Amino acid sequence: MVQLAHALRATDGLLIVDVQPDFCPGGSLPIPRGDEVVPVVNAWIERFLDAGIPIYASRDWHPPHHLSFREQGGPWPAHCVQDTPGAAMHPGLNLPASAFLITKGCRLDMDQYSAFDETGAGSHMRARRITRIWVAGLALDVCVKATVLQARKLGFDAIVITDGCRPVSAEGGRRALEEMLAAGTVTA
Numbered sequence: 034m035v036q037l038a039h040a041l042r043a044t045d046g047l048l049i050v051d052v053q054p055d056f057c058p059g060g061s062l063p064i065p066r067g068d069e070v071v072p073v074v075n076a077w078i079e080r081f082l083d084a085g086i087p088i089y090a091s092r093d094w095h096p097p098h099h100l101s102f103r104e105q106g107g108p109w110p111a112h113c114v115q116d117t118p119g120a121a122m123h124p125g126l127n128l129p130a131s132a133f134l135i136t137k138g139c140r141l142d143m144d145q146y147s148a149f150d151e152t153g154a155g156s157h158m159r160a161r162r163i164t165r166i167w168v169a170g171l172a173l174d175v176c177v178k179a180t181v182l183q184a185r186k187l188g189f190d191a192i193v194i195t196d197g198c199r200p201v202s203a204e205g206g207r208r209a210l211e212e213m214l215a216a217g218t219v220t221a
């Protein structure tokens with residue numbers, strides 16, 4: 034029996050951020066050891082499914098030549114281009130059919146690091162009476178951080194599943210955790 038530092042509640046939700054092949058080794062924007070989150074996240078998916086708690090999964094889903102790409106003057110190499118294998122959900126992820134898919138990064142005029150950034154996820158979760166979200170995924174210091182900080186701003190309690198996340202850089206990961214903790218997030 035796994036001892037959880039925080040017991041699951043009926044008003045919880047699980048949010049898996051951008052676990053996609055392009056963010057894993059071999060992808061076009063690989064996060065070091067990004068693929069190692071897959072078995073960890075799968076174990077959490079089972080726990081949440083057993084408890085009947087909703088599961089959300091976000092995906093970065095860019096149009097070709099997105100403004101976040103270097104070719105367009107953005108900060109990142111081209112990644113997660115719509116309908117390419119690198120933009121699919123990671124094939125090892127055991128996402129249930131009941132999971133809610135959040136698509137972000139598809140706007141032509143701005144990037145969306147946070148899964149709550151004009152995606153409708155916040156109001157959807159509120160309608161389902163979710164008050165606290167558990168977050169895991171990629172990358173800890175980019176989209177996970179943005180998602181968690183926006184969740185806090187929207188009034189959700191947030192728990193970061195640290196071993197279910199990987200940062201772009203170790204230093205960035207440390208700073209991201211500090212920022213999230215300062216915003217009232219806790220870790221599991």
Ligand SMILES: [Zn+2]
Nearest residue numbers: 093101113138
């Ligand atoms: Zn992106």
